[in-house]
Amino acid sequence: xxxxxxxxxxxxxxxxxxxxxxxxxxxxxxxxxxxxxxxxxxxxxxxxxxxxxxxxxxxxxxxxxxxxxxxxxxxxxxxxxxxxxxxxxxxxxxxxxxxxxxxxxxxxxxxxxxxxxxxxxxxxxxxxxxxxxxxxxxxxxxxxxxxxxxxxxxxxxxxxxxxxxxxxxxxxxxxxxxxxxxxxxxxxxxxxxxxxxxxxxxxxxxxxxxxxxxxxxxxxxxxxxxxxxxxxxxxxxxxxxxxxxxxxxxxxxxxxxxxxxxxxxxxxxxxxxxxxxxxxxxxxxxxxxxxxxxxxxxxxxxxxxxxxxxxxxxxxxxxxxxxxxxxxxxxxxxxxxxxxxxxxxxxxxxxxxxxxxxxxxxx
Amino acid sequence: xxxxxxxxxxxxxxxxxxxxxxxxxxxxxxxxxxxxxxxxxxxxxxxxxxxxxxxxxxxxxxxxxxxxxxxxxxxxxxxxxxxxxxxxxxxxxxxxxxxxxxxxxxxxxxxxxxxxxxxxxxxxxxxxxxxxxxxxxxxxxxxxxxxxxxxxxxxxxxxxxxxxxxxxxxxxxxxxxxxxxxxxxxxxxxxxxxxxxxxxxxxxxxxxxxxxxxxxxxxxxxxxxxxxxxxxxxxxxxxxxxxxxxxxxxxxxxxxxxxxxxxxxxxxxxxxxxxxxxxxxxxxxxxxxxxxxxxxxxxxxxxxxxxxxxxxxxxxxxxxxxxxxxxxxxxxxxxxxxxxxxxxxxxxxxxxxxxxxxxxxxxxxxxxxxxxxxxxxxxxxxxxxxxxxxxxxxxxxxxxxxxxxxxx
Ligand SMILES: Cc1cc2nc3c(=O)[nH]c(=O)nc-3n(C[C@H](O)[C@H](O)[C@H](O)COP(=O)(O)OP(=O)(O)OC[C@H]3O[C@@H](n4cnc5c(N)ncnc54)[C@H](O)[C@@H]3O)c2cc1C
Numbered sequence: 110x111x112x113x114x115x116x117x118x119x120x121x122x123x124x125x126x127x128x129x130x131x132x133x134x135x136x137x138x139x140x141x142x143x144x145x146x147x148x149x150x151x152x153x154x155x156x157x158x159x160x161x162x163x164x165x166x167x168x169x170x171x172x173x174x175x176x177x178x179x180x181x182x183x184x185x186x187x188x189x190x191x192x193x194x195x196x197x198x199x200x201x202x203x204x205x206x207x208x209x210x211x212x213x214x215x216x217x218x219x220x221x222x223x224x225x226x227x228x229x230x231x232x233x234x235x236x237x238x239x240x241x242x243x244x245x246x247x248x249x250x251x252x253x254x255x256x257x258x259x260x261x262x263x264x265x266x267x268x269x270x271x272x273x274x275x276x277x278x279x280x281x282x283x284x285x286x287x288x289x290x291x292x293x294x295x296x297x298x299x300x301x302x303x304x305x306x307x308x309x310x311x312x313x314x315x316x317x318x319x320x321x322x323x324x325x326x327x328x329x330x331x332x333x334x335x336x337x338x339x340x341x342x343x344x345x346x347x348x349x350x351x352x353x354x355x356x357x358x359x360x361x362x363x364x365x366x367x368x369x370x371x372x373x374x375x376x377x378x379x380x381x382x383x384x385x386x387x388x389x390x391x392x393x394x395x396x397x398x399x400x401x402x403x404x405x406x407x408x409x410x411x412x413x414x415x416x417x418x419x420x421x422x423x424x425x426x427x428x429x430x431x432x433x434x435x436x437x438x439x440x441x442x443x444x445x446x447x448x449x450x451x452x453x454x455x456x457x458x459x460x461x462x463x464x465x466x467x468x469x470x471x472x
Numbered sequence: 473x474x475x476x477x478x479x480x481x482x483x484x485x486x487x488x489x490x491x492x493x494x495x496x497x498x499x500x501x502x503x504x505x506x507x508x509x510x511x512x513x514x515x516x517x518x519x520x521x522x523x524x525x526x527x528x529x530x531x532x533x534x535x536x537x538x539x540x541x542x543x544x545x546x547x548x549x550x551x552x553x554x555x556x557x558x559x560x561x562x563x564x565x566x567x568x569x570x571x572x573x574x575x576x577x578x579x580x581x582x583x584x585x586x587x588x589x590x591x592x593x594x595x596x597x598x599x600x601x602x603x604x605x606x607x608x609x610x611x612x613x614x615x616x617x618x619x620x621x622x623x624x625x626x627x628x629x630x631x632x633x634x635x636x637x638x639x640x641x642x643x644x645x646x647x648x649x650x651x652x653x654x655x656x657x658x659x660x661x662x663x664x665x666x667x668x669x670x671x672x673x674x675x676x677x678x679x680x681x682x683x684x685x686x687x688x689x690x691x692x693x694x695x696x697x698x699x700x701x702x703x704x705x706x707x708x709x710x711x712x713x714x715x716x717x718x719x720x721x722x723x724x725x726x727x728x729x730x731x732x733x734x735x736x737x738x739x740x741x742x743x744x745x746x747x748x749x750x751x752x753x754x755x756x757x758x759x760x761x762x763x764x765x766x767x768x769x770x771x772x773x774x775x776x777x778x779x780x781x782x783x784x785x786x787x788x789x790x791x792x793x794x795x796x797x798x799x800x801x802x803x804x805x806x807x808x809x810x811x812x813x814x815x816x817x818x819x820x821x822x823x824x825x826x827x828x829x830x831x832x833x834x835x836x837x838x839x840x841x842x843x844x845x846x847x848x849x850x851x852x853x854x855x856x857x858x859x860x861x862x863x864x865x866x867x868x869x870x871x872x873x874x875x876x877x878x879x880x
Contacts, residue, residue: 237815237816238746238747238748238815239744239745239746239747239751239812239813239814239815239816239817239818240744240745240814240815240817241743241744241745241813241814241817241818241825259816259817259820260814260816260817260819260820262816293820293821293824293825294820294821294823294824295819295820295821296811296819296820296821296833296837297819302816302819302820358609358613359611359612359613359616360612360613360866360868360870361613361868361869361870361878362869367850367866369850369853370850418808422804422840425682425840426840426843426844426848426849429611429612429844429848430606430611430635430636430688430844430845432682432840432844433681433682433683433840433841433844434679434680434681434682435680435681435682435684436680437682439682439840440682440683440837440840443682443837443840447808447811447819448819451811451812451815451816451818451819452816452819453816454815454816455812455815455818457746457754457756457757457812458746458747458815461747
């Protein structure tokens with residue numbers, strides 16, 4: 110048994126971490142947070158140059174031809190650096206869907222441009238198990254897409270969308286005149302949302318296979334990849350709190366010497382280790398196409414969402430008043446934890462899915 | 473035991489209701505908000521006008537003694553008033569520090585001249601007050617205050633920096649904790665002052681909060697001259713004065729944590745669908761609504777017990793520390809549940825999603841501030857453990873040394 114990543118994979122991770130530390134600075138993330146850009150073009154370009162965007166896209170289609178394990182480690186670093194880029198939309202969802210469900214022509218048309226970052230795609234493939242009344246009303250009639258879908262990640266930055274509608278996986282051109290897009294204020298403004306309305310928009314079907322199974326698979330894969338982002342973000346929040354606990358004095362000692370502070374940091378650590386273990390298991394299941402993916406992905410999603418939410422809340426709290434300022438990044442973690450934890454459904458529905466998978470296995 | 477108004481309270485309630493009907497607009501939905509669209513100056517002017525109206529009718533300081541410009545009523549009457557006022561659209565978030573903590577401190581420690589000078593006018597809305605205690609290196613450890621007040625003739629000359637001062641950007645006066653003696657142990661060398669926020673040398677800079685609002689400030693004090701007649705309590709007695717303020721604050725804060733988020737959650741859950749079924753029928757959602765009720769209404773009940781203690785002439789004890797602990801958590805978990813109802817769509821900010829989402833989202837993003845302001849969770853827990861449960865305090869090395877010998 111070797112339940113860990115290889116030396117080569119770790120080296121790649123180190124490299125990505127090093128670059129993102131320099132590029133995806135707080136100031137850079139804040140250009141998006143403050144609404145000056147819909148994503149960080151600079152970070153996106155560096156990820157493309159590193160080959161990170163196309164890491165799991167076949168070489169024949171402009172990628173590096175490596176696997177999901179590498180993509181997982183890139184996701185962890187993207188989360189750690191609070192990157193404000195459309196990785197989920199363009200890579201974890203859209204590129205993966207085209208890779209798995211597209212024809213050779215469709216792959217040739219889109220994957221190289223997604224791999225080099227020149228085209229940004231968005232995608233909604235999950236069933237949106239949780240919705241508000243106005244949420245999702247999409248239909249396809251005779252190859253034409255109509256209706257509205259809200260809270261689409263990176264919906265303004267993207268030029269194409271991959272959608273799962275009426276058992277079909279389709280690609281639509283978002284720049285077409287019959288698509289209306291409006292930006293929607295996001296609780297994490299560094300990860301923007303949009304509302305898309307289609308009015309008989311031409312929708313090209315992805316060619317192949319069991320579309321429901323593909324959509325489910327991609328969504329579960331995204332859950333695993335987001336879990337890595339969450340683990341990366343949570344760890345960053347934890348170590349920010351640890352560093353501050355060493356530096357800040359109260360009552361004549363560092364606050365890190367108070368047992369309740371130590372225990373809180375240790376609780377954060379344990380929650381992150383739990384999430385990391387499930388994320389790794391999810392990575393294995395995704396990389397090997399294992400039948401365990403459903404439960405591995407659900408468990409990773411729940412554990413990682415809980416870990417990041419807890420780490421973000423308590424890291425802010427540990428910073429006291431200064432943690433509650435806009436200038437500190439504590440609130441970006443809080444906002445990011447919520448965004449990542451809800452964008453493909455909250456822990457409530459994923460917990461339910463996990464229980465369902467376990468019950469089915471037990472039967 | 474009962475929750476009924478006494479005949480006197482019932483009569484007072486009827487009076488208050490009639491007066492509010494005649495002087496303010498009734499609130500129709502929870503989303504109605506006073507002064508939507510007003511800029512800050514106009515909002516402040518409206519708040520002052522409303523405060524003046526209340527003062528003329530006798531409702532500015534219901535529980536304060538008549539000799540101090542109050543109505544001489546009971547705390548229960550104050551609650552009756554607040555309950556009725558909540559049904560009307562009136563300005564808020566302006567006089568809370570004045571009425572909740574600063575003026576009670578002036579009332580308790582002020583000289584007759586100070587009370588004469590400040591109380592009535594503040595009740596009338598002429599003056600807004602703030603509380604200048606915390607500093608960059610003095611928060612939980614408030615005894616670590618380093619702002620320096622040096623005696624010069626009839627004045628004190630004050631230099632230092634305060635931070636997180638709520639409302640300082642529009643306040644006229646503040647109660648200020650400063651160090652007057654560097655040779656005494658940390659808690660002993662402090663003195664409380666009244667500072668004119670418009671005085672020369674006072675520089676207020678708003679701080680951008682995590683919630684994207686600007687309610688608190690940095691306050692720089694540069695050779696600010698404060699006449700000795702504006703000293704609040706004896707020289708060296710600042711610690712005691714401050715503790716009395718914090719007791720007031722704990723109590724004043726209590727009522728901020730009651731609320732009916734559980735009722736809002738019901739309305740919002742009725743809009744949401746989980747796995748094709750109404751979210752309102754989901755067991756997790758129902759448990760969340762129930763828990764939010766237990767916490768929020770529970771806080772309300774604890775505060776009422778405190779009120780009952782006050783009306784018996786006792787003072788509410790350190791058990792009030794549990795209020796903030798429970799209440800701020802309820803904001804955090806209840807607000808988060810509201811946001812979770814819509815899944816991805818719940819991530820849309822209220823300005824685009826709809827007014828009914830504003831308060832739950834605000835509670836969620838303000839909860840971290842509530843867990844810090846007025847003493848952090850850990851400080852509240854220490855209070856409960858040490859003052860209520862009788863557990864020993866942490867071993868301290870800084871308590872008895874002269875302040876100037878303490879390392880930074
Ligand atoms: C929204 C808001 C409004 C405010 N308004 C005002 C105001 O109007 N006037 C004013 O004077 N101040 C105000 N404050 C300041 C507030 O009182 C302080 O922020 C608070 O007391 C904490 O102090 P600190 O920020 O220095 O954090 P620190 O004291 O440095 O605390 C940092 C962390 O260490 C922990 N810690 C500290 N001591 C211990 C211990 N003994 N055991 C375990 N853990 C410990 C804390 O719980 C916290 O998590 C406000 C703060 C906020 C957030």
